[in-house]
Amino acid sequence: MASSRVLLNTAATEEQRTEASVDLDEPVVKEEILPVIDFGLLAEGTPDQRSKAVRELNRACQDWGFFLLVNHGVPEKMREEMIDKFKGFFDLTPGEKGEYANTDVMNPIRHGTGFNTAVDDVRYWRSYLKTCVHPEFHSPTKPPGFRELLREYSTCIRNLGMKLLGGIWESLGLEESYMKEALELDSCYQVVVGNFYPPCPQPELATGLVPHSDHGLLTFLYQNGVDGLEVKHEGRWVRVKPSPNSYIVNIGDHMEIVSNGRYQSVLHRAYLNDRSTRLSIVSVVGASLETVVIPSLPLVSSDRPPAFRGMKYGEFVEYQQSHTLKEKSVLELLRV
């Protein structure tokens, strides 16, 4: 596979100036519309409307593993303020942000570039801030107001996530209360990540994020109106264009495990552009870090034996975060 190594040297800050190496032989990217799920019908529709929404959820999770969530109830003002506060964080001085730069991958607040700078072999045109917001809430104290807003925002996404999970369990024929207990969802692990991608002078030669799947059950992504997400669908990279106000939601590795492979996590990556700064806010909702996640017993039979070995979710996260980000490599270790 052809690869190019180039020193990107521009007006970018020292933090963003980086050596990048990316594969150039990927299949052609196409733009397609993701399936749309109306959360309003799931949460407040008539029984018929809810059943229809659950069937659509089933189709979207099976066919794509990615969908657009509309009528989700997260206020626009809160989303836009959250984007502004993350911008405010990335605009802090390197010294102020440096307080959160650390090498312990399970540290509850982490700022950095790339994915895991200790092991990355590709450098990224990206800065990030990761904060664990549940079961314990952590947040930087700067910029002013960030902490308060993040608390409100993450609670809103968690509540949305739990209700959406309810619809997904139903679509798999699973009992909500059973799943809540099996995954210890009252102490679910939730992390919020701000991804900051400044304009890149040679976007075709650098990368925002390499192809990967997310570790949790579900991921919610909101962006600042600048596109940059690509999803691997039926062997091709597809550019995703969310409708205004929608969340992009995707299935994570642990949904693949609990559903015993019925719903699969999907490879995605971030591409760059040379004009506009892109900011994405990603919220991952997963089981409790203490839970050993296994395929759900009602989805296991002699015809369909367990497809994955169990592993404590916390160990999975730690392993993924301390190794090079590489497609679905961690999940594959658990495949039977």
Ligand SMILES: O=C(O)CCC(=O)C(=O)O
């Ligand atoms: O910024 C994006 O579009 C992708 C981010 C992402 O995949 C992640 O943070 O896991």
Ligand SMILES: [Fe+2]
């Ligand atoms: Fe991701």
